[in-house]
Amino acid sequence: MKLDARVRFPQRGVDLTLAVEAGRTLALLGPNGAGKSTALASIAGLLRPDTGRITLDDRILYSHSDAHSDTDSGSFVATRPGQGEWVPPHARGVALLAQEPRLFPHLSVLDNVAFGPRSAGMPRGAARERAREWLGQVDAEAFADRRPAALSGGQAQRVAIARALATEPHLLLLDEPLSALDVESAPAIRQLLRRVLRDRTTILVTHDILDAVLLADDVAVVEDGRVVEQGPTSRVLTRPTSGFAARIAGLNLVRGTAHGAAVSTPEGLRIEGLSDDTLGEGAPAVAVFSPSAVGVYLQAPAGSPRNVVRGTVTDLEPHGHQVRVHTAYLAADITPAALSELHLAPGSEVVFTVKASEVAVYAA
Numbered sequence: 081m082k083l084d085a086r087v088r089f090p091q092r093g094v095d096l097t098l099a100v101e102a103g104r105t106l107a108l109l110g111p112n113g114a115g116k117s118t119a120l121a122s123i124a125g126l127l128r129p130d131t132g133r134i135t136l137d138d139r140i141l142y143s144h145s146d147a148h149s150d151t152d153s154g155s156f157v158a159t160r161p162g163q164g165e166w167v168p169p170h171a172r173g174v175a176l177l178a179q180e181p182r183l184f185p186h187l188s189v190l191d192n193v194a195f196g197p198r199s200a201g202m203p204r205g206a207a208r209e210r211a212r213e214w215l216g217q218v219d220a221e222a223f224a225d226r227r228p229a230a231l232s233g234g235q236a237q238r239v240a241i242a243r244a245l246a247t248e249p250h251l252l253l254l255d256e257p258l259s260a261l262d263v264e265s266a267p268a269i270r271q272l273l274r275r276v277l278r279d280r281t282t283i284l285v286t287h288d289i290l291d292a293v294l295l296a297d298d299v300a301v302v303e304d305g306r307v308v309e310q311g312p313t314s315r316v317l318t319r320p321t322s323g324f325a326a327r328i329a330g331l332n333l334v335r336g337t338a339h340g341a342a343v344s345t346p347e348g349l350r351i352e353g354l355s356d357d358t359l360g361e362g363a364p365a366v367a368v369f370s371p372s373a374v375g376v377y378l379q380a381p382a383g384s385p386r387n388v389v390r391g392t393v394t395d396l397e398p399h400g401h402q403v404r405v406h407t408a409y410l411a412a413d414i415t416p417a418a419l420s421e422l423h424l425a426p427g428s429e430v431v432f433t434v435k436a437s438e439v440a441v442y443a444a
């Protein structure tokens with residue numbers, strides 16, 4: 081089913097609009113405190129937004145508007161302040177899978193998975209039958225008779241996935257489902273999710289770019305309580321328009337205004353690039369380029385036609401066989417040999433150069 085959600089918590093500075101098309105997986109990415117968990121809890125019904133509207137297809141799960149602050153056309157005419165609709169969590173057809181499996185410790189694995197169907201009124205035998213099917217789907221039927229305490233973290237998360245899916249939810253919410261797992265068990269659970277999420281309407285909160293690439297059709301980047309960027313995963317990672325998406329995609333991004341195929345920043349920086357967008361003069365735009373396209377010098381090379389950006393080294397870190405040199409806003413990859421020749425350390429003044437032909441300029 082298709083999800084449309086607008087959730088507003090003015091006191092938390094959260095005002096998010098999200099849409100997930102039926103059968104697609106949307107990854108929510110963003111820094112800590114951006115509002116991702118607030119969005120999931122609101123959609124699951126664990127948290128009541130001050131105002132907003134949440135629908136699954138035509139069914140309203142939550143609706144409440146405030147005539148004074150909600151300027152959405154029409155909606156506040158029909159609903160006066162204090163009125164609204166609220167479907168409790170268990171009746172939403174929404175399953176939430178958290179970081180920790182949170183299985184019921186006193187029930188067997190089988191009865192943990194049968195719990196949802198039982199609560200929905202299914203007879204015990206049929207509920208157990210369904211639980212067995214789902215345990216089979218997640219390769220966990222061998223643990224059916226165990227108690228949760230006798231499971232490893234990865235095994236418990238498999239069971240939690242089966243428990244969430246056994247309720248046959250219209251919408252699945254995953255809150256960093258792999259973050260509590262060790263590096264050995266995470267890949268297998270990621271593969272399992274890849275299989276079970278296919279054609280299922282899902283929102284996935286993650287900090288891991290690999291999860292977004294392997295599991296999500298679309299990505300929404302949340303910063304400071306707002307969705308700052310949303311689109312197909314491949315587009316967001318190859319043509320990011322937010323600083324956060326650029327960082328996780330491993331790209332440099334300079335934001336400013338368009339002047340021809342150049343971007344100018346309020347600080348006076350000007351980056352020339354190539355653009356296949358029709359950019360209005362002065363329109364918001366970004367210049368995006370890879371750290372591997374950046375040359376690092378101590379002095380600006382004489383007569384160079386390249387873009388030149390001065391900065392102070394903030395950090396040096398290994399990056400594959402190279403070393404990534406960070407300044408406050410940009411990064412460059414150089415060889416260890418170049419690093420030792422330049423004698424770089426945090427605090428060093430450097431000049432970054434990049435050819436215009438390596439810089440993509442597009443509307444932001």
Ligand SMILES: Nc1ncnc2c1ncn2[C@@H]1O[C@H](COP(=O)(O)OP(=O)(O)OP(=O)(O)O)[C@@H](O)[C@H]1O
Pocket residue numbers: 092093094110111112113114115116117118119
């Ligand atoms: N119980 C609460 N009461 C008031 N404000 C809260 C509460 N929980 C979170 N907030 C605020 O709401 C905003 C969004 O927080 P939220 O936990 O949704 O972010 P997040 O993106 O999920 O972060 P993280 O990645 O750290 O989980 C933050 O400003 C946070 O301080």
